[in-house]
Amino acid sequence: MSTFFSPLLADLAPYVPGEQPQDRAYVKLNTNESPYPPPPGVAWALSGREVEDLRLYPDPAAKALKAALARQYGVGEDQVFVGNGSDEVLDFAFLAYATDGRGVAFPDITYGFYPVFAALHRVEARAIPLREGFRLAVEDYARLSRTIVIANPNAPTGLALRRDEVEQVVRANPDSVVVIDEAYVDFGAESAVPLVARYGNLLVVQTFSKSRSMAGARLGYAIGCPALIRDLATIQFSTNPYNVSRTALRAGEQALAEQAYFDDNCRKIQETRAYTKAALEALGFFCTDSRANFLFARHPRLAGEALYRGLKERGVLVRWFDSPRIRDFNRITIGTRPQMDLLLEKVRELL
Ligand code: PMP
Numbered sequence: 001m002s003t004f005f006s007p008l009l010a011d012l013a014p015y016v017p018g019e020q021p022q023d024r025a026y027v028k029l030n031t032n033e034s035p036y037p038p039p040p041g042v043a044w045a046l047s048g049r050e051v052e053d054l055r056l057y058p059d060p061a062a063k064a065l066k067a068a069l070a071r072q073y074g075v076g077e078d079q080v081f082v083g084n085g086s087d088e089v090l091d092f093a094f095l096a097y098a099t100d101g102r103g104v105a106f107p108d109i110t111y112g113f114y115p116v117f118a119a120l121h122r123v124e125a126r127a128i129p130l131r132e133g134f135r136l137a138v139e140d141y142a143r144l145s146r147t148i149v150i151a152n153p154n155a156p157t158g159l160a161l162r163r164d165e166v167e168q169v170v171r172a173n174p175d176s177v178v179v180i181d182e183a184y185v186d187f188g189a190e191s192a193v194p195l196v197a198r199y200g201n202l203l204v205v206q207t208f209s210k211s212r213s214m215a216g217a218r219l220g221y222a223i224g225c226p227a228l229i230r231d232l233a234t235i236q237f238s239t240n241p242y243n244v245s246r247t248a249l250r251a252g253e254q255a256l257a258e259q260a261y262f263d264d265n266c267r268k269i270q271e272t273r274a275y276t277k278a279a280l281e282a283l284g285f286f287c288t289d290s291r292a293n294f295l296f297a298r299h300p301r302l303a304g305e306a307l308y309r310g311l312k313e314r315g316v317l318v319r320w321f322d323s324p325r326i327r328d329f330n331r332i333t334i335g336t337r338p339q340m341d342l343l344l345e346k347v348r349e350l351l
Contacts, residue, residue: 029333034213045254086207086220158290160189184292186211
């Protein structure tokens with residue numbers, strides 16, 4: 001840190017993304033990317049004319065993509081916001097809603113970026129402990145009088161709330177914005193998007209990074225009532241009006257035109273998840289009931305860190321969190337069936 005770095009931010013501990021080592025080719029099961037490429041239409045959409053047009057700025061209002069998302073989700077175009085990955089959308093939401101002095105609340109075990117956004121924006125964060133078995137009890141989220149952020153399905157546990165449970169939280173906090181981060185919702189959970197029409201305090205955040213195979217494009221979005229969407233636009237136009245590149249906007253529009261391809265991938269990933277979970281359980285692992293594109297697994301005789309390190313030595317990357325309640329677990333992204341068979345082979349060696 002230089003002597004010029006703001007003392008206000010001196011104790012900021014930045015988010016640590018999953019490792020991307022370059023020393024050898026790994027089977028990468030550590031950052032919840034899709035094992036499947038985007039459909040060919042995305043490549044066509046990005047060639048020729050689109051390349052020439054890179055000399056032009058993108059549409060800061062992202063009209064075409066918002067219209068396509070609005071059609072897809074049956075909402076108005078004024079109910080959609082797009083950002084540079086859902087991380088940016090979440091960052092904007094923290095800045096827009098959680099800096100009012102009342103603070104923010106989220107589970108003690110959840111996406112590790114939430115505490116970082118809170119620290120960055122100097123917002124007091126309350127971590128609400130998940131109950132036994134990492135269960136989120138909606139009664140713990142009644143009348144909190146602060147912004148609430150819930151990943152559904154949660155990460156890294158993979159556990160999901162039903163839509164009626166999300167609705168209970170939204171109803172119990174009419175004076176606060178409830179942000180539901182649905183990065184993994186397409187892998188088998190219930191989306192809260194249908195609730196948006198009825199609740200002005202609900203913001204649903206999704207991404208093209210997981211189910212739509214475009215983590216590298218950096219494209220995320222939020223769906224909420226028009227007033228909330230205008231708030232996010234105010235932050236966007238006060239930060240980086242051209243927050244989403246032309247390439248990402250175009251790729252996103254094309255991806256939405258090929259939704260059936262992604263639905264098929266999600267089905268395959270859920271099948272591979274069930275297959276891998278059964279195989280791990282047969283080897284003595286406990287796995288949570290994950291509704292995401294990853295498993296969260298613990299073995300009674302193999303420490304979480306030992307499994308992580310042993311797999312890495314054998315060319316397979318998984319994610320281990322050195323954090324008290326989850327140190328015994330590893331988060332394992334669902335890849336292709338051959339990738340999971342390789343993982344299982346290496347796990348058997350280690351056992
Ligand atoms: N939310 C959750 C729960 C995540 O796990 C991730 C991925 N790291 C994100 C949001 C951010 O995804 P992106 O910025 O790629 O849309």
